[in-house]
Amino acid sequence: MKRNKIMLSILAVATLITGGLIYAADHIDAPAVTGQSSDITDLYVFRAQDPNNLVFVANTQGLLAPGATAAAKFDANTIIEFNIDNNADNIEDLVIQCKYDAASNMMQVYGPILPSEKGLRSKLEGSVTASAMVTPYGSAAITGTGSTGIKVFAGPRDDPFFFDLTQYQKILGGMATGFNNPGTDTFAGSNVLSLVVEVPKTLLNSSGSISVWVETKKKI
Amino acid sequence: MKTAIKLIAIVLGSTLIAASCKKGDDTPAPTVYYQQQDQMGRPAVNTVFNVGNSDKDAFNVTTPANMNAAFQAKFQARLLALNAGYTTNALGQTPAQLSGLLATDVLGASTTGVTTFFDGNPANTLSGRTLADDVIDVELLLIFGGPTGASNPGLTKDNVNANDKPFSATFPYLAAPF
Numbered sequence: 001m002k003r004n005k006i007m008l009s010i011l012a013v014a015t016l017i018t019g020g021l022i023y024a025a026d027h028i029d030a031p032a033v034t035g036q037s038s039d040i041t042d043l044y045v046f047r048a049q050d051p052n053n054l055v056f057v058a059n060t061q062g063l064l065a066p067g068a069t070a071a072a073k074f075d076a077n078t079i080i081e082f083n084i085d086n087n088a089d090n091i092e093d094l095v096i097q098c099k100y101d102a103a104s105n106m107m108q109v110y111g112p113i114l115p116s117e118k119g120l121r122s123k124l125e126g127s128v129t130a131s132a133m134v135t136p137y138g139s140a141a142i143t144g145t146g147s148t149g150i151k152v153f154a155g156p157r158d159d160p161f162f163f164d165l166t167q168y169q170k171i172l173g174g175m176a177t178g179f180n181n182p183g184t185d186t187f188a189g190s191n192v193l194s195l196v197v198e199v200p201k202t203l204l205n206s207s208g209s210i211s212v213w214v215e216t217k218k219k220i
Numbered sequence: 221m222k223t224a225i226k227l228i229a230i231v232l233g234s235t236l237i238a239a240s241c242k243k244g245d246d247t248p249a250p251t252v253y254y255q256q257q258d259q260m261g262r263p264a265v266n267t268v269f270n271v272g273n274s275d276k277d278a279f280n281v282t283t284p285a286n287m288n289a290a291f292q293a294k295f296q297a298r299l300l301a302l303n304a305g306y307t308t309n310a311l312g313q314t315p316a317q318l319s320g321l322l323a324t325d326v327l328g329a330s331t332t333g334v335t336t337f338f339d340g341n342p343a344n345t346l347s348g349r350t351l352a353d354d355v356i357d358v359e360l361l362l363i364f365g366g367p368t369g370a371s372n373p374g375l376t377k378d379n380v381n382a383n384d385k386p387f388s389a390t391f392p393y394l395a396a397p398f
Contacts (some may be wrong), residue, residue, distance in 0.1 A: 057394070119283050157392070212261065217255050218255055
């Protein structure tokens, strides 16, 4: 019985690892050059240094080696859209849309705004509310602030995600039955393309809590 | 559903009106649309709970409002396949409750208080996700840790507890790249 349980657990972890591998493989396979920016790696939402603001982070194009990071670009045909639900029906009431303009090398922010199109298809809503030049690899962070107090950053950053994927792989291969202590961060030393948008909470129409999800959408 | 159709009709209607107002313009720019490719709310949900590429792809293009109907039962079966001994977890969630929570892949965030995926205080659970939150350990614990969090101790944490670079207290918060 115990043995069964342990086997099941191993199987379970193996399955988790498979998921992890697919996740990681997506990123390894993404050419570290242009045009592959629709692959989201992580979403973060947290209270800003100024507690009156909320921060939205979307990372894309994960597992960039340092040598490949300078060549990684945002895609002018892909928008990154934060969706915000204010009344717990899981339908977006506000969107924050971010579009890369290649000609000016700027990341442009639209919203937060009630979208006229909801769901799987979007169009840019309203006008630009903040923008910042994309920070080149190796440069100090370039940030922009719009007239309503929205701040934006776009460019390469250290991947903030941490996880001992290698040990998962060992468990999957039957070479281990549990994690090491300490573990080893498989994502150490790798970069992502980050988009960070800080928004005054007063623009979020919130009564205390929101639901957030991030989407990438490609021009059709 | 009916409401959704109505909404679409209203939206389409207003688009048409907007378009017709522009008829006088010499160069009416066609509206550019963008179609969904990928989405996420909470970390690792799609990769862990969906089996097979078709479900993974479908999950990425299912609106959150439709996720529960399409995926909750599959997630529950998956949870019990992952951990056949699952009864409840440290949050007291039954298989139906945990899978129901995860199937709708949105990240809750507080706009008034603490924001964290989980910080040990149940009242703060899923009130956001900070850069430093050890989300993998939280998910492993909720899946494998049983009602007290003490089950399967070798599988409930990966012992990587922090990022390899410190985060900044100021915008843009993430560390400079390697």
